[in-house]
Amino acid sequence: MDFLSRNNVSVTGLAHGPVVVLAHGFGCDQNMWRLAVPALAKRYRVVAFDYVGSGGSDLSAWSHERYSSLQGYAQDVVEVCEALDLEGAVFVGHSVSAMVGVLATRMAPERIGALVMVAPSPRYIDDDGYRGGFTSDDIDELLASLESNYLGWSSAMAPVIMGNPERPELGQELTNSFCATAPDIARVFARTTFLSDTREDLKSVEIPTLVLECAQDVIAPREVGAYVHAAIPSSRLVTLDATGHCPQLSAPEATNEAILDFLAAQR
Template sequence: MNEVVVRNNVKVIGEGERTLMLAHGFGCDQSMWKYILPAFEPHYRIVLFDYVGSGRSDLSAYTSERYSSLDGYMQDVLDIMEALQLQDVIFIGHSVSSMIGMLASIQRPDYFEQLIMIGPSARYLNGDGYVGGFDKSDVTELLAMMEMNFAGWASFLAPIAMNNPELPKLTKELERSFISTDPGITREFAEVTFFSDCRNELSRVTVPVLIMQCSDDSIVPIAAGEYLHKHLHNSTFRLMEAKGHYPHISHPEETITIIQEYLK
């Protein structure tokens, strides 16, 4: 089997002419797409994968060096696209994967047809008049918490990130996802994610972008979504009724509808 297919636990499913690539976010893996998958499987060829270090990827392929910035994760995306000879991909990225896909599209615009960003953020930190939602001390505390008590961190962050207290099963699912990852790798991924700053890249994006912004997202404030919309010239902004940072899990119907409307 192609090394990249094994390394990134790549799956190819679904029927159709057009290709969807679904890229999970921090602390998650491809299983997080399960609620929206059935709507797209009959109509699209779908590529699923886990970033190295996440899910059932090959952990031995992880090096702190390669994954010390979003570029390493971007390279995973490009490696998979190359291995499967993908082109004209509709890339759906959740959270930090929105930026990872965006960076990949700057590198190889020929691989991409559209970018669909679920809960994206060009920068998580506040500063210089920019509202990212986190102060540096918040992130430092989160990282320290991960180091001291990984399970405690997972049960602390999951309900905040999910932000749908009426759906405790989903919060538990997210917590389990967090906790099932390698603590060292996850901490490094958190650091890379929360300290990333893609604002200077936005003007280089050429493919059309859909920005899906949740209405009460504890990770990404609306200002961060609006910032993206303002700086991505070919972008569409959709404010969702869905609350929290995981609309594809907590509000699959709305997520499906908005994506379908955009792809029409």
């Protein structure tokens, strides 16, 4: 299979040198990184892609069995890295993709040399001694609403997830992104995302890691960032002066600066 075509891979920036791989979260595609790519491409080779089922990917390659687990998305990452023959790349994952990056690192440790986790969450549901931000009932209600009326759910939830109500164009962009995803595929990705628990996998991370959190985020509250940072000894935690779950759009300058500072330290 042509994995580069399957995942709608784009490569920009330097022809040679360090590689940065950008991975989007639920309901999105690589366009979510458009404000980061120009800044990164000045110094690095930048790889962006769409998970199968998202954006411009080959929808015929999607299967319920594979993508009902985060391992399926991690396999996409590994196959793209192998197709490009990447070694020691820096994987930048937003939201659930932060944890996909952790899993991909375990699958192919030679392919990924560092992680940038943007608004990560290893578990969205509260547990004993752990605050994920949602109760089980919250998630059950969220998934039931999404499954019964995905477009309506997208219109209601995207602005909440994005935050920044004074900038409604941001919420509208996320709404449009959600609505562009096929509802049947989105339902599976949502369940895979919001019911995941990858806390134990954090213990396996031994490579340099940047944890980027927002000062206010309804999806990944500050307690989650602190948990991820504490679980990865090799990590650095940076709190952005930003609101919402998508700082690469709402606070691109601060997000880019934090990522570039981390990348510079790896060279």
